[in-house]
Amino acid sequence: MADEQVNVNEFQQLAKEALPKMNYDFYAGGAEDQYTLKENVEAFRRITTIAPQLKNLEGLLTIEPALDNGSNLESYAKETLDASLCWKDIEWLKSITNLPILIKGILTREDAIKAVEVGVAGIVVSNHGARQLDYCPATITVLEEVVHAVGGKIPVLFDGGVRRGTDVFKALALGAQAVLIGRPVIFGLAAKGEYGVRRVLQMLKDELELTMALSGCPSVKDITRSHVRTERDRLISML
Numbered sequence: 731m732a733d734e735q736v737n738v739n740e741f742q743q744l745a746k747e748a749l750p751k752m753n754y755d756f757y758a759g760g761a762e763d764q765y766t767l768k769e770n771v772e773a774f775r776r777i778t779t780i781a782p783q784l785k786n787l788e789g790l791l792t793i794e795p796a797l798d799n800g801s802n803l804e805s806y807a808k809e810t811l812d813a814s815l816c817w818k819d820i821e822w823l824k825s826i827t828n829l830p831i832l833i834k835g836i837l838t839r840e841d842a843i844k845a846v847e848v849g850v851a852g853i854v855v856s857n858h859g860a861r862q863l864d865y866c867p868a869t870i871t872v873l874e875e876v877v878h879a880v881g882g883k884i885p886v887l888f889d890g891g892v893r894r895g896t897d898v899f900k901a902l903a904l905g906a907q908a909v910l911i912g913r914p915v916i917f918g919l920a921a922k923g924e925y926g927v928r929r930v931l932q933m934l935k936d937e938l939e940l941t942m943a944l945s946g947c948p949s950v951k952d953i954t955r956s957h958v959r960t961e962r963d964r965l966i967s968m969l
């Protein structure tokens with residue numbers, strides 16, 4: 731189809747055309763100067779991927795289906811608690827529910843350690859779509875620090891600025907257990923309703939699979955830290 735969108739950014743443009751300006755600005759916008767909003771996306775561009783020289787690609791493309799009823803998305807949505815709480819409230823929350831409690835908004839080593847100590851089921855590295863404190867770091871730049879602090883004790887999920895399959899790949903390579911999507915889904919919905927949401931998720935999945943194929947990763951668990959190079963890696967290599 732001639733007018734078929736080929737990536738998430740094209741859906742954003744379509745959503746901009748479809749929505750009243752006030753509504754589009756609410757969904758697409760961030761806090762104050764929108765520095766962190768831009769950085770969430772731009773910081774991904776500064777991480778490069780590294781393809782292996784030779785790799786056996788047998789069994790390629792084994793990502794779990796993301797769009798059917800067995801989808802992990804639904805369970806992640808159910809498991810993700812999205813509210814402003816103090817540390818002391820976590821104990822109380824744990825006392826009134828057996829549901830897994832995840833803390834969203836972790837951006838530092840210190841908070842990650844604290845989250846493990848208070849015994850939550852998982853954390854989400856997030857700056858809430860850059861809609862709160864402007865000039866806080868882009869989430870992809872702090873993911874690895876948080877992953878190291880957690881040390882595999884609980885799952886670390888990630889969101890913020892994911893617009894491409896390569897972004898998903900990079901977040902997984904830096905230790906995220908899963909990647910969550912915010913605005914792209916809204917843009918897909920605004921542009922083309924349910925079909926638009928399905929297309930956005932399918933495009934991200936297709937792009938991730940292509941990235942995995944070109945990087946020699948037959949399955950998600952084959953994506954490792956050695957598949958990406960960050961700004962920090964580049965600085966260290968110059969020392």
Ligand SMILES: Cc1cc2nc3c(=O)[nH]c(=O)nc-3n(C[C@H](O)[C@H](O)[C@H](O)COP(=O)(O)O)c2cc1C
Binds near residue numbers: 757758812856889914
């Ligand atoms: C319109 C809008 C409203 C949001 N409201 C909240 C909120 O109330 N609490 C929260 O933790 N995150 C909120 N978020 C952030 C999202 O849950 C998610 O973390 C973020 O959108 C992911 O980044 P991305 O949009 O770049 O993918 C909101 C995001 C948008 C676009």
